[in-house]
Amino acid sequence: xxxxxxxxxxxxxxxxxxxxxxxxxxxxxxxxxxxxx
Numbered sequence: 448x449x450x451x452x453x454x455x456x457x458x459x460x461x462x463x464x465x466x467x468x469x470x471x472x473x474x475x476x477x478x479x480x481x482x483x484x
Contacts, residue, residue, distance in 0.1 A: 474484055
């Protein structure tokens, strides 16, 4: 089953939305400042 073609812009948009909505709150905490996580 082939994957649908997605533009670079769409990939960028989805990545930013994912970071803002799911990842950011988990990693941008005071205890993580200066750490590689």
